[in-house]
Amino acid sequence: MTAPGTPTTRHPVNSDMSSSTPETLVLAMERIRDPALRPIADRVGEGRRLDAADARILYATNDLIGLGTMADFANRRRNGDRVYFSANQHINPTNVCILRNTCTFCSFARMPKEDGHYTRSLEEVYHEAAQAVGSPTREFHIVGGLHPKLRLSYYTDMIRGLKQRHPNVHIKALTAVEIAHLARIEKVSVRETLEALKESGLTSLPGGGAEVFSTAVRATIAERKLTGQEWINVHREAHALGIPSNCTMLYGHIETADDRIEHLTMLRDLQDETGGFLTYIPLAYHTENNELGEQLGRVGTATTGYEDMKNIAIGRLFLDSIPHVKTHWPMVTPFMSQIALSFGCDDVEGTVIYERVYHEAGAVTEMGMAYEGLVALIRDAGKAPIERNSLYQELRSDFSALDLPHGGDTRPSRAMMPVVHAA
Numbered sequence: 001m002t003a004p005g006t007p008t009t010r011h012p013v014n015s016d017m018s019s020s021t022p023e024t025l026v027l028a029m030e031r032i033r034d035p036a037l038r039p040i041a042d043r044v045g046e047g048r049r050l051d052a053a054d055a056r057i058l059y060a061t062n063d064l065i066g067l068g069t070m071a072d073f074a075n076r077r078r079n080g081d082r083v084y085f086s087a088n089q090h091i092n093p094t095n096v097c098i099l100r101n102t103c104t105f106c107s108f109a110r111m112p113k114e115d116g117h118y119t120r121s122l123e124e125v126y127h128e129a130a131q132a133v134g135s136p137t138r139e140f141h142i143v144g145g146l147h148p149k150l151r152l153s154y155y156t157d158m159i160r161g162l163k164q165r166h167p168n169v170h171i172k173a174l175t176a177v178e179i180a181h182l183a184r185i186e187k188v189s190v191r192e193t194l195e196a197l198k199e200s201g202l203t204s205l206p207g208g209g210a211e212v213f214s215t216a217v218r219a220t221i222a223e224r225k226l227t228g229q230e231w232i233n234v235h236r237e238a239h240a241l242g243i244p245s246n247c248t249m250l251y252g253h254i255e256t257a258d259d260r261i262e263h264l265t266m267l268r269d270l271q272d273e274t275g276g277f278l279t280y281i282p283l284a285y286h287t288e289n290n291e292l293g294e295q296l297g298r299v300g301t302a303t304t305g306y307e308d309m310k311n312i313a314i315g316r317l318f319l320d321s322i323p324h325v326k327t328h329w330p331m332v333t334p335f336m337s338q339i340a341l342s343f344g345c346d347d348v349e350g351t352v353i354y355e356r357v358y359h360e361a362g363a364v365t366e367m368g369m370a371y372e373g374l375v376a377l378i379r380d381a382g383k384a385p386i387e388r389n390s391l392y393q394e395l396r397s398d399f400s401a402l403d404l405p406h407g408g409d410t411r412p413s414r415a416m417m418p419v420v421h422a423a
């Protein structure tokens with residue numbers, strides 16, 4: 001164990017780490033002020049796993065810089081200076097959702113006849129997706145609501161149609177909640193539903209719908225949604241079929257630190273079993289236009305930057321077997337996403353084009369970001385941008401041909417460059 005005040009220590013880096021990782025990596029112990037963090041820092045330095053008691057200390061500490069120092073170390077050991085992003089387009093085929101009245105945190109869903117409801121025809125989806133022609137888009141991220149009438153064939157036809165029109169674009173589609181719903185209305189198993197989606201061209205699953213797995217929390221904020229264990233089971237089935245997936249946690253509402261730790265433990269346990277999670281994305285609760293925000297008297301009060309960085313850092317430290325941690329810039333702002341890159345994040349949400357879920361809930365960011373803006377955002381945080389596809393295969397790391405601001409020019413307008421939206 002390191003004595004308090006022990007100066008900077010060096011830790012050898014495993015030989016399987018990237019060549020861009022320096023040979024020795026520094027965990028700057030002198031930056032860790034909270035003595036309770038020091039034994040944990042020792043374990044992080046040695047590459048040992050943290051347990052629930054450690055996670056309780058991490059959530060309790062006010063030493064944000066100490067926490068960030070450890071998370072940055074853990075991230076650099078795995079990813080060096082590399083930060084991934086994708087040129088993606090979010091598509092939300094319907095906002096009709098039978099859980100509209102019971103998922104009290106959600107501002108996106110509508111009842112079938114409620115004002116503002118919509119359901120796109122396949123032609124309308126193809127029209128929205130047509131922006132990918134001649135653009136750098138490499139991924140469609142497709143999520144919506146639990147529509148009572150849309151059948152599995154609507155989604156398999158959609159995916160097949162999108163793949164025909166955009167063969168080089170990966171499809172990351174449908175949360176575990178939507179998949180379980182489709183299996184139920186089709187009266188087939190989750191496995192058969194996933195097989196049909198994969199056969200039509202699905203690459204991976206997004207991480208939504210996880211919220212917080214605790215039964216008590218779910219009973220309050222998402223009473224009729226599938227249980228935490230059911231969410232895990234859908235992802236286990238997907239991984240068994242060779243469909244990788246993402247995972248999330250919705251923080252900043254009624255959950256306790258213990259609820260968060262239980263949630264992260266369930267994610268880590270599944271990852272140990274299957275290795276199928278690609279990235280973890282902590283999602284910051286937004287309070288506008290939803291019942292929960294009103295109940296809590298929190299309308300207009302979202303999570304703080306402090307909470308956002310804490311959740312990023314703890315995700316990186318506790319989920320040691322999940323390779324990537326992603327910051328969702330539409331939710332925490334591009335500015336906080338840049339800071340997150342020094343708190344354990346190695347992955348930034350992509351170009352997005354048209355974000356709806358968070359903007360309905362009060363997000364004040366742009367709906368999408370230009371490709372050049374994303375590259376500048378990462379580079380201006382002192383990191384090496386890597387464009388990736390849905391499977392984290394590297395597509396591009398040389399951006400010298402792009403018209404970017406000079407190195408070190410951190411003008412925020414570049415990082416928040418608006419894009420042309422869907423008609």
Ligand code: V47
Pocket residue numbers: 105106107108205206207208209210211246247248250281283284285286287288290328349357361
């Ligand atoms: O499951 C809904 C969350 C999720 C609110 O996998 C809210 O790459 C905050 O999962 N405040 C959907 N959050 C979005 C999602 C996602 C986003 C980006 C990338 C990926 C990925 C996945 O959004 C929902 C829910 O947890 N959500 N309402 C709200 N008011």
